[in-house]
Every structure is written in C-alpha cells, then in structure tokens.
Amino acid sequence: MSFDPFGTEAPRWYAIPAHRPFLDDLAAGVLAWLGDAPPEALSDATILLPNRRAARAFTSALTRLSGDRPVLLPQVRPLGDLEEDEPPFSPGDLGLDLPPAIAPLTRRFEMARMIVEDFEPGMRPLRALEMADALGGFLDSCQLEEIEDPGRVVDLVEGDLAIHWQDSARFLGLAVEAWPKRLAAMGMVDPAWRRASLLRLLATRWSENPPTGPVIAAGSTGSAPAAADVLAAVARAPQGCVVLPGLDRDLADSVWAMLKDEEQHPQNALWRLLHRHEVARDAVQPWYQPPTTAEDQARGLARQRLLNEALRPARATSDWRKEIARIRAVAAPLTSADPIALGLEGLSVMSLRVEEDAAATLALMMRETLETPGRTCALVTPDLALGRRVAARLERWGITADSSSGTPLSRMQAGGFLDLAARWIADPLNPQTLLALIKSPLARFDLDGANPAEAVATLEEHALRGPVPPTHAELLKRLDKAGEPRRGGKPLPEWRAARLAEARALAQRLEALSTTALAPFVDDIAPLDEAARALTGLVEALAGQDVWAGPDGEAAAALMSGLIAGGASLGGLSRRDFADLVHSLLTEETVRTGGATHPRLRILGAIEARLVHADRMILAGLEEGVWPNAAPVDPFLSRPMRGVLGLPPPERRLGQTAQDFVQAACADEAILVHSERRGGQPAVRSRWLWRLEMLTRGAHTV
Numbered sequence: 001m002s003f004d005p006f007g008t009e010a011p012r013w014y015a016i017p018a019h020r021p022f023l024d025d026l027a028a029g030v031l032a033w034l035g036d037a038p039p040e041a042l043s044d045a046t047i048l049l050p051n052r053r054a055a056r057a058f059t060s061a062l063t064r065l066s067g068d069r070p071v072l073l074p075q076v077r078p079l080g081d082l083e084e085d086e087p088p089f090s091p092g093d094l095g096l097d098l099p100p101a102i103a104p105l106t107r108r109f110e111m112a113r114m115i116v117e118d119f120e121p122g123m124r125p126l127r128a129l130e131m132a133d134a135l136g137g138f139l140d141s142c143q144l145e146e147i148e149d150p151g152r153v154v155d156l157v158e159g160d161l162a163i164h165w166q167d168s169a170r171f172l173g174l175a176v177e178a179w180p181k182r183l184a185a186m187g188m189v190d191p192a193w194r195r196a197s198l199l200r201l202l203a204t205r206w207s208e209n210p211p212t213g214p215v216i217a218a219g220s221t222g223s224a225p226a227a228a229d230v231l232a233a234v235a236r237a238p239q240g241c242v243v244l245p246g247l248d249r250d251l252a253d254s255v256w257a258m259l260k261d262e263e264q265h266p267q268n269a270l271w272r273l274l275h276r277h278e279v280a281r282d283a284v285q286p287w288y289q290p291p292t293t294a295e296d297q298a299r300g301l302a303r304q305r306l307l308n309e310a311l312r313p314a315r316a317t318s319d320w321r322k323e324i325a326r327i328r329a330v331a332a333p334l335t336s337a338d339p340i341a342l343g344l345e346g347l348s349v350m351s352l353r354v355e356e357d358a359a360a361t362l363a364l365m366m367r368e369t370l371e372t373p374g375r376t377c378a379l380v381t382p383d384l385a386l387g388r389r390v391a392a393r394l395e396r397w398g399i400t401a402d403s404s405s406g407t408p409l410s411r412m413q414a415g416g417f418l419d420l421a422a423r424w425i426a427d428p429l430n431p432q433t434l435l436a437l438i439k440s441p442l443a444r445f446d447l448d449g450a451n452p453a454e455a456v457a458t459l460e461e462h463a464l465r466g467p468v469p470p471t472h473a474e475l476l477k478r479l480d481k482a483g484e485p486r487r488g489g490k491p492l493p494e495w496r497a498a499r500l501a502e503a504r505a506l507a508q509r510l511e512a513l514s515t516t517a518l519a520p521f522v523d524d525i526a527p528l529d530e531a532a533r534a535l536t537g538l539v540e541a542l543a544g545q546d547v548w549a550g551p552d553g554e555a556a557a558a559l560m561s562g563l564i565a566g567g568a569s570l571g572g573l574s575r576r577d578f579a580d581l582v583h584s585l586l587t588e589e590t591v592r593t594g595g596a597t598h599p600r601l602r603i604l605g606a607i608e609a610r611l612v613h614a615d616r617m618i619l620a621g622l623e624e625g626v627w628p629n630a631a632p633v634d635p636f637l638s639r640p641m642r643g644v645l646g647l648p649p650p651e652r653r654l655g656q657t658a659q660d661f662v663q664a665a666c667a668d669e670a671i672l673v674h675s676e677r678r679g680g681q682p683a684v685r686s687r688w689l690w691r692l693e694m695l696t697r698g699a700h701t702v
Contacts, residue, residue: 019300106566528567
C-alpha cells in the first residue's frame, strides 16, 4: 500500500488515534512512503520526536518493521533536547550566538547566594536552596512561555494588598532584575532560556528558509510556544508534515468548542496547538495505518470514544444520555455490538486495599505476562515509590524490569557511603555513624597486616559501647583501660593484647582522618567548596578510587565535582548543614544502572510512557493527589496575577496528565489500579475512574 505524506498541499497535519501504537504506525508510514526507493533515500529525512526515549523507541520500531530490508536510518532527534551542533542545525551554526547554559547545581547555589544577599540575610543554606528552586521554577516558566516582559511582576502588587504579596513580588523581582545581571557577568544563560531560544531560532529559520529535505515532527503537542511554532514551520515545509498523538476526530463539535476554557480536558493541548495556527480539526488527516481487522479497529475506536466521553467537560455531561444514544445510532449500521460494551472489552478496574497489596499484585501481573512468548507489559504510574516496590518484587524472581525512574543515589552503595562520610564529619564520635562507615564494604584500612574486621569488632566492643565518648582521647583511653592487667596482675592473653593494639591503631587512623576532614571548618563553618573537597578526600582515603566505579560511583563523582566547582557561590555553612545538604542532593539524584533489563517488561512514569505501547498496559496509582496530582499551588502569584503576567493556569498540567491517561488506557488490554488506603489514610479514587463508572452505569439505563 503506497503512502505519500507530502503529496498534498501544505500545511500538512496528520494524527494517529490514541488506540493505535503511535511509534509503530509512524515507522510503518515512513517505510510505506519509502516504497521501493533505495536504502539511502531515508537518510536525508529528519524525524523530530518529543524526547530521547521516544527517539530510541522509534529507531527500534523502524529497524524491526523493515525486517530483512536494508535501510539507512533517518536523522532522529528529540525536539525537547536539541543541540546547536547536531542536525537539524549545521555544525557550529549557532555556537557563537548563544552563550553556554549554566550547570543546574551551580545555578541553584548562585540563586541561593543571591537570595541570602539581596532578600533575607541570615537565611539557612537549605532554606535558601528551597527558595532558589522556587525562584528557578518561576523563571523557567516565564522563559518556556516566552513572557515578553517578566519584569512586570514587580508591579503586579498595588494598593493595600497583604504584605506577603508584596514580599512575593519583591522576591520574584530577583529573578527578573538581579539574576540576569549575575548570569551576564558569568557569560552564561539559563538552560530553559537556551532551549526555548534554540527552538525559536529553528522556527524562525524554517519559516524564512524551509528545509528542502523530508522533515516529520511527530508525537509533540507543542506545549511551549516555540515548540508549537516549530511544528507549524514543519507543516508548511515543501516536504514536511506534523503527526499529532491521540487527536479525537470524533469528539462532538459542541464539546470541541468548549475546550478553550477546559484546561483539564485531555484534548486541550491539541486544541490550543491547532487554534494557535488556525488549523481546523477537520483539516487534520489520518496517518497511514497498517492493515488490521475490522473488529480490532472497531474495538479501538470504541475505547477511545468511551474514554474521551467519560472525560468530557463537566458542563457538557448533561448531554451524556443523548451522546450515548448518538454513538449507538452511528455504530448500528456497522456492527451489532453495543459500542459502549465494545469499548469496555479489555478494560478492567482493580481496587486493592493498601499499597503493599498493589505492589505484590502488579508484580504478579507483570510476571504472568511473560508466560506468553513475545507478549509485552508496561506499568505506568507517577508513583515512584510504587514503581520501586514492584521492581524490587520482580528482582526476587530474577527479573530486572526496564525502569525509567532509576534509583536514588542515596540508596546506592557509593551514594550511601558519601552520605555516611558527610554525617561522620558532622559528628565524628557518633557510634552508629562511625560503625556504619567503617563496616561498609567500601571501607579499607591498612593496619600493617592486621585483620580490619577484627580491629573494628574490638573497637566497637571496648570503646563504642555505653556513653558516647566526648573526644578521641577518651576513645583511646577506653582502649588503654581494656588493655590493663587483670586482677592479681595477670597479663592479658597475647591475642587479646594484639587485638587491642590493632583497634588502637584503627582509632588513631580515624582520628587523623577526622582531623583532616574537619580542617576547613573554622568555628564550625566552612565554605561549601572546601567542605566538598574535604569530603572527597575523606572518601578516597577510606575507600580509594573504587568508590567512583560503576554508574552510582560516576554519579557521585559528578555530584562532588559540581559541589567543588559551584559550591563557593553558596558561602559558608556548618557541619550539620553540610551533611543535610549532601543527603538532600544524594536523595534528589537518581541513577539508571542500565545493564541487562528484561526486553518485555517496563516500569514507566506517566511522562516517559507517552507514545509507548505494550500488549498489557497497567495504570497504577489512580488516586486523587497521585494521578492526577493536585493542581500546583503557586506560593507567590495569585491566579489573576498569573493571568496578567501571561503564565498558564495551574490546571493546564492536569490536562496533559489526562491525555497521558487516555493514551495509555486505550491499549488492547488496560488494567486500571487504585488503592483504597495510602500512607495509612483512606484514599479517594481518581476522578477519571469516577467519570468512567458514571458513564458506563448511565449507558445501561439508556
């Protein structure tokens, strides 16, 4: 079957329904367009996808579907992570125009320092970092939305409004007044500004000089204005087209017209994109679809229609009965099956008591999938803790699932060792911390041939039990006392005296390490970069270079390098604050270990699951506050203030998560899972499950 995506007049907009495997259909359409052309014909094409995971999955699908046919792969690039030295740019094309982006960790420290200096002197470092994250989030939103004059934020508060609103305006003023000056002095820019600028430059360039080669932008909804304009430029190119994910071409026109004010609707992002570029929904054509049975096609369309009807705007639910009757009337000439019942085939809802039950059940369902050769399963959940519980249960059966969330660095060997070392610097004589550190598999001690394990055990027995020793001298004194002759002047056995001598040598070694590590702290305060150097030296003295081996070691090394390089910006902090900071950073950093994961099992977050298809899709964590998450509360700006400034309403994010839900729930087999209790408290089922239940109940009465 021939297919030419560029055969019609520009602009060219296509869509793949939510019930179809997006990347497989996209790859099949590209191969159908290639036809009998030589293998190198495809190498001139550029495919833009939302993220790197989607780019890898598309390349895999293209390779799989091409079979034995030799094909040179196209240039596949993530739209959200473009580099100026890679296609679609020419090498060095924009390198002189855009300064480099500031490192994320350095940015946090510089912002925290600015807050302490210009907003609230004396603020604790960890609190300053939290405020820096909030300030950075506001700035990122302004830059991604390309707010023309973010400086207006300082004038949003007028009259006798509450003092905290005035403080908020003054605080946010740092982001639009003081921060750009600091960046300019460093010769750097914000990462979000740089990404938006690259997309804006690409949109402008392609609008003025359209690419001559084939370009396909697929899977993106253009949530950022610059990205939306890139899509429009691609659609207008001589050999360009845009492929949208999950556009519901059957949604009632009356409901489609309401989406302007319905930020929480799953089709809202697509409505905004098409409305921005004045594209009628009817002008969007269906993308190539591989041959499929009429039954499968009818079931998929019925599922998509059912879900989008369930999630229609609240003010339109009064028409549910009429819409159900209309759907049945339209389907009657085509099939004898009830379209509502057809949409429910393969869709199930599972209610479990607590999170632990959910983890056990989900792991069993994923394991059961492997009993059928070639069958795939994906667990989709925004609940990272639940995903890790399921992964841990699968590990018990020797199955390592491909997990997108990774593992917190603090829970891995290198990160845990760093955490212990930082805590030891904060309290060098704390027995629990000290023993955990020196008993770590990474810790090594050269005690002139003595057994370190025996020295540690002796030190614990005679010096670390009972009251905490106030000084290292007291610790050595306890060991000396244990080595005194027994009653009657009877000397200790030689083996015990030798053990005590080894323990004393170990204690002296630890005292020397502690003295070196504490050297930067004057009156308990040290600059962050010097404290990080001391921590790095301590870790290497205890464990050697092996601590930096492996994915977790590399991540730990990168973190310490960032602390050393940018730590001076934060200024001085106490030993306790330093330990808390290191622990916080280790917890925030996640590591994907890679290695041999099972090719048919995946555990994905809602964002990572976009465009991903599996034979069995399990959607878990469907409780209010989890999926969907509560609309974020802006601590600095009220809704009217955000509107005046040009920032999107908080509910827009809920619409994006609703689209993720519909896309995943349209799989042939979809299992929707929720827990009745979460964290020991009753949990409320997701609003989407309530809507689906109400619609199906109502369908039985029509």
